[in-house]
Amino acid sequence: MARWAELPAGLDRRERQLVVQLRRLKDHSGLSLAALGARTGYSRSSWDRYLGGRAPVPRAAVIGLAEVCGVDPTRLLALHEVATEHRAADGHSTGTAQPGADSGPAAAPRRGAPRAAGTAGRAAAHGGGRRAPGGALALGFAAGLTTGLVSGPGTRVAAGPGGVEGPDLVRPDGARWRRGTEHPCEVRRAGGLLHAGHSRERAAYLDINSAGWHVVEAQCLLRHHGFDPGSSDGLYRPAVQAAVRRLQADRRIPVDGVVGPDTWGELRR
Template sequence: MARWAELPAGLDRRERQLVVQLRRLKDHSGLSLSALGARTGYSRSSWERYLSGRAPVPRAAVIGLAEACGVDPTRLLALHEVATEHRAADGHSTGTAQPVADTGPASRSWPGEHPEPPGPPAGRRRRAVAAALLVGAVALGFAVGLTTGLVAGSGTRAAAGPGRADGPDLVRPDGERWRRGAEHTCRVRRAEGLLHAGHSRERTAYLDINSSGWHVVEAQCLLRRHGVDPGAVDGLYGPVVQEAVRRFQAARRIPVDGVVGPDTWGELRR
């Protein structure tokens, strides 16, 4: 995994803490920026700005990232609130050259998405002290709970990545567990008008570089059934699989991004 670039030197410590935690969560999930954009409704370029500290992260994007990674957004939202209050108190956005927040797609709305007006000058010092204490407490809780949150509360939304516990993507419908390093047989059949290889019934999960498990095995088998060679059918989503997906997407005239999502699953199942 590529190392993150240094955050801007002028980025406020509250904003920095939020971005660091968002980066950490993204890395733990194994999702690429493209897959993250597809799952949250915010573009890859928007996430590049947010995670590089060049633009404030919208509240809805914080929620979207947490949901995409299968974790409770409460701690992240606490950090976001502290950073937002600091910007409001100072009367400008922190960071580099007055960045403007990307609000994402106009059709998407979230509860409580209304910025609060700046408070009176007399209350700034009290808010600053309270914010500093809150940042410390939230950061500590987030660091302790990040790994367990990814394991215990991950659900089934994200494809398996580094540090994931067993889930539906690692246990086949017949109960067999996926094992790294094993190759699998493809027996593709059509049932109720759709193609199935028997490894996964998935039709919506996002698969990208670093994904692994039975969902990937299923996609590899279906790619092979459509005449596109994904390499070894081993349940590991690497560059060879990504290139095979790109070729398949181009042949089916759907967006070519190398990510298996609902549209690509729909074509694979045909």
């Protein structure tokens, strides 16, 4: 898989988090930019700009990508709204272009455009109904904190702290993750895999600002393998990211500081 170019240094952190999540979803799908363009009605060059952080991602494009990859777009739309509201406050474009609108006057209709048009028409049905005062999606995004995690096609999009209660916040035994609590690490092997008793996750993506039991599990397993994350409190801080990078370098997998399927595989080994 080709490595993504660095995002522009001046890209706002809210926009950056949205683009990073969209990149991961696209990578997990295995689709090329051309295939993505054919299925969503947005051109290959448009997706190149969106995923390169050089142009705002239209809302309908976010929904289109999610539908093509088989995931619920709600969390991605929440990230999109946070980025869009910040952009609007700064007087920048809000990224509401329709398919083909930024592809130039010579752009021809593309296969998949009717689907994308239907997608745009259904935008209000995905996370756009229940809204908190002030216009923000009622998903617990306070002070710009965004923690949506794309787990991959056909799987859930996990909620973050303060958001919709999900498997990352409630353990199978019913214990709820709460910020500010250090958790014990009792790593055992079961079924050939290592477990610390907080999560059985093997696919969810964890990055800076992620939080919950999945992070506790990763922290415990990192410490077990000799890569100290500094804590086992369920908060994905820079110290956790640094430990992940050291593990990835040691195991010769892509070093990006993000816990994904490959890194989970090494943690469980």
